[in-house]
Amino acid sequence: MEENNEDYKNIPGWGMDADAENEPTYPMKNYTGDDHNRINYERSVQQPEDVEILMSIERPAITRVFGTSVPPSGLSGMIRRYAFQHSEDRYRHWIPLILADRINVFEGLVEDIKAGEFPDMIKERGLAMEWKHNKIGILKKAATIAVVGTVIFTLTRKKK
Amino acid sequence: MLAMNYRGPYRVRTVEKPMPEILHPEDAIIRVTRTCICGSDLHLYHGMVPDTRVGSTFGHEFTGVVEEVGPLVQKLKVGDQVLVPFNIACGKCNFCKQGLFGNCHESNSMATAVGGIFGYSHTAGGFDGGQAEYVRVPYADVGPTVIPAEMDPDDAVLLTDVVPTGYQAAEMGGIKQGDTVVIFGAGPIGIMAARCAWFFGPSRVIIIDHIDYRLEFAKNYAKCEAYNFKDMADPVVFLKKTTDSYGADVCIDCVGCEAEGNTLQTFSGRVALMQAGAATALQWAVNSVKKGGIVSVVGVYGPPFNLVPFGNIVNKGLTIRANQASVKRLLPKLIDHVMSGRLNPKGLITHRIPLEEVSDAYRLFSSKLDNCIKTVLIPSAKH
Numbered sequence: 001m002e003e004n005n006e007d008y009k010n011i012p013g014w015g016m017d018a019d020a021e022n023e024p025t026y027p028m029k030n031y032t033g034d035d036h037n038r039i040n041y042e043r044s045v046q047q048p049e050d051v052e053i054l055m056s057i058e059r060p061a062i063t064r065v066f067g068t069s070v071p072p073s074g075l076s077g078m079i080r081r082y083a084f085q086h087s088e089d090r091y092r093h094w095i096p097l098i099l100a101d102r103i104n105v106f107e108g109l110v111e112d113i114k115a116g117e118f119p120d121m122i123k124e125r126g127l128a129m130e131w132k133h134n135k136i137g138i139l140k141k142a143a144t145i146a147v148v149g150t151v152i153f154t155l156t157r158k159k160k
Numbered sequence: 161m162l163a164m165n166y167r168g169p170y171r172v173r174t175v176e177k178p179m180p181e182i183l184h185p186e187d188a189i190i191r192v193t194r195t196c197i198c199g200s201d202l203h204l205y206h207g208m209v210p211d212t213r214v215g216s217t218f219g220h221e222f223t224g225v226v227e228e229v230g231p232l233v234q235k236l237k238v239g240d241q242v243l244v245p246f247n248i249a250c251g252k253c254n255f256c257k258q259g260l261f262g263n264c265h266e267s268n269s270m271a272t273a274v275g276g277i278f279g280y281s282h283t284a285g286g287f288d289g290g291q292a293e294y295v296r297v298p299y300a301d302v303g304p305t306v307i308p309a310e311m312d313p314d315d316a317v318l319l320t321d322v323v324p325t326g327y328q329a330a331e332m333g334g335i336k337q338g339d340t341v342v343i344f345g346a347g348p349i350g351i352m353a354a355r356c357a358w359f360f361g362p363s364r365v366i367i368i369d370h371i372d373y374r375l376e377f378a379k380n381y382a383k384c385e386a387y388n389f390k391d392m393a394d395p396v397v398f399l400k401k402t403t404d405s406y407g408a409d410v411c412i413d414c415v416g417c418e419a420e421g422n423t424l425q426t427f428s429g430r431v432a433l434m435q436a437g438a439a440t441a442l443q444w445a446v447n448s449v450k451k452g453g454i455v456s457v458v459g460v461y462g463p464p465f466n467l468v469p470f471g472n473i474v475n476k477g478l479t480i481r482a483n484q485a486s487v488k489r490l491l492p493k494l495i496d497h498v499m500s501g502r503l504n505p506k507g508l509i510t511h512r513i514p515l516e517e518v519s520d521a522y523r524l525f526s527s528k529l530d531n532c533i534k535t536v537l538i539p540s541a542k543h
Contacts, residue, residue: 039265065184
């Protein structure tokens, strides 16, 4: 299995970036000594904070720029606000965020329906593409769901 | 404008969204000409990354034309054709000054471990991404880079993430001439890492994956050895045997949190989300590298904890190097590799799909259909 020939040396660019100084100490840090200036560096001007931004409690202040794409709202927003009361080191930060994401999916559905649009699940999930290229896979999944569903239904009925 | 819109795990669509605006004097508005779906977008698409809010627009790999600039932007002008690195970096903080553009301290208020990234959840700053007709680009004098006139636009868009991340994966391996390098994952990043590894002079580059068409592609594109771990009883034993029981000099994890191959990791990391994704590739990397070897990690893991064999890391005296790529730092070298013909990024592209068909594009890439390696989305605004 070992390749003994040296054909690889003909690969364009072979060995040209080899760097004997690249010792595994730090990912190519350009050491400037600036670390010790901590947060005392020249900062850009501040972006106006005109939407609600949830900020990590590990930070001294909000960053000079930030995204404003989807401010927290509804029940998921309340959970996110709770999560951001805790450090990134804690499960109580991350698990509520995952929970909020799941609740947010239902909020999105309600939002769509309120706007008079029922989501096209088949299109949004790209299932036409899956059907085009992976018919057997889809049929297998459907069969598995049908079998599992039938078993659960049967067991549930027997218990009654 | 038209933009991709996340509706929940495995559900995306295109919608009309308001045009982005200049919100900070160092912003620019870019009309997107090309944008990719990255393997790490799939972690969002699958609901693996916390604080991915419904209504978000993904996309951190894009090129475009400058439409508008804020009053403090000096280096860009309207009409410039630019490629935009996925990291949002201020260029002024202590990390940026050290070349760690992926670790900027002034672009992500929501977390401290990662800098701001376009379209990558609120954990990465809550910025809208480039899978849209237009996008707001903060710190426009730092990230966006004017595309050389002679450069193929398809090469340019891959320089925003895939090429630098693959290159940095190899670079962080500290590869020396004659080394054996093993790469886990034959997605676009793994394939590019395998190709770029040769720039550092190894004698063997081995790539491991579980999908045959990707392995075949990797073998041809990156001139490496390619093996399917499903054909092996144990990939770690296989790799030890093929390296004289010694282990590889360098192992590179290009998979991250959605790895396959270990039932416990899959259940606890991908199904139950009790750890920050399945750490199977990282586990194999740690256990397949030689004592005193180097493990380089560019695979994306969510926060906060993973089942990683740390005892083996200590006992083997390993060095772990990991980071998001600092795209801006690497661009001059990589542009030179591309322009001189030593590297052919566009060779990775297998599919070009209109932005309007974004849900099909995600499904195609996510389910690895039609021999898909890399998908480029083409927005239709004014071109």
